Amino acid sequence: MLVECQDCGAMVDGEIIASYEDFDEKADMKGKYSFLKCPRCARPFIVLQVDDGPGWDEPIRLYPLRESRISAAIPDAIRLAYEEARICLRGKAYTAAAIMCRKTLEGICEAHKITSRNLATSLKEMKDQGIIENRLFEWADALRISGNEAAHSVTVSISAQDARDILEFTNALLEYVFTFQDKFEEFKKRRGASGFATLPQDQRINPLG
Numbered sequence: 757m758l759v760e761c762q763d764c765g766a767m768v769d770g771e772i773i774a775s776y777e778d779f780d781e782k783a784d785m786k787g788k789y790s791f792l793k794c795p796r797c798a799r800p801f802i803v804l805q806v807d808d809g810p811g812w813d814e815p816i817r818l819y820p821l822r823e824s825r826i827s828a829a830i831p832d833a834i835r836l837a838y839e840e841a842r843i844c845l846r847g848k849a850y851t852a853a854a855i856m857c858r859k860t861l862e863g864i865c866e867a868h869k870i871t872s873r874n875l876a877t878s879l880k881e882m883k884d885q886g887i888i889e890n891r892l893f894e895w896a897d898a899l900r901i902s903g904n905e906a907a908h909s910v911t912v913s914i915s916a917q918d919a920r921d922i923l924e925f926t927n928a929l930l931e932y933v934f935t936f937q938d939k940f941e942e943f944k945k946r947r948g949a950s951g952f953a954t955l956p957q958d959q960r961i962n963p964l965g
Contacts, residue, residue, distance in 0.1 A: 757815055759801050761794045763916075765846045768794050770801055788812060826927065827935040834863035838930060841923055850919035851906045857926040858903020861896060864933055875900050892932060895925045 759770045770792030777788045785808035792801040803815035826835060841856035858875070865871070865878040868887055872878040879900060883893040902922055905912040914922070 757790065757792060757803070759792060759794075759803055759815055759817055761797065761799055761801075762820060762846065763799050763848075764794060764796045765848075766796075768796055770803075771795055784808070789818075790815070826930055829934045830930055831863070831867050831934075834860055834867060834930070837863055838926060841926065845919050845923055848916070850914040850916055851912070853919045854902050854906040854914045854922050857899055857922050858907065860926050860930070861899055861903070864929065868933075887933065887937075888929070892929060896929055899925055899929075 757770045757772060758767050760766070761768045771794075773791045773793055775788055775790040777786060779786050785806055788805045788807070790803050790805070792803060793799070794801065800819075801817060802819040803817050805812040805815050807813070826838060830838075837856055837860040841853045841860060844850070844853035844856055861879070862875055865875065865882060868882060868885075870878045870881050870885075872881055876897070879888075879893060879896050882888050882896075883890065888896060899922055902914065902918070906914050
């Protein structure tokens with residue numbers, strides 16, 4: 757059964773380990789869930805096929821999930837740097853992926869008009885300005901350190917798992933800074949300066965009855 761392997765970066769003929777068929781009476785169609793193994797790297801997959809009459813459709817991969825698309829609100833230059841990091845990961849260039857994630861961090865700082873003498877100072881300034889909070893600052897600083905090590909030392913080699921984690925943390929930072937933060941600010945504007953709508957006195961609920 758042909759399925760895309762993220763680790764191999766190719767379509768592979770997955771080895772079927774087990775399958776289970778289910779019938780949905782309301783939709784009047786069958787579903788077949790299959791547990792597969794990649795013949796190249798032994799990575800596991802779970803796929804779903806649907807049969808609503810003419811036969812089984814092409815398999816839809818349920819696990820591992822496909823890479824999520826990043827928000828359209830992210831500036832193009834930063835998006836390109838992050839996409840290049842994902843391409844490096846798919847190509848098993850794990851050290852290069854870490855370096856591109858560091859470049860993405862630099863882009864985030866520049867997009868917020870922060871151009872300190874080094875990335876460490878820029879990230880601290882972002883935290884001081886409230887653009888990122890303490891936990892995100894810790895993530896960003898850890899990404900910076902990993903990127904520095906990858907870029908400046910030929911003896912450093914980033915593992916596949918570390919590269920995946922670095923990419924996920926970078927994605928979380930991008931979504932927070934360019935998507936969730938803006939949405940929350942819009943929410944506060946809608947709900948009032950305090951973050952909550954204030955009801956007139958005669959419409960408030962008295963907890964004591």
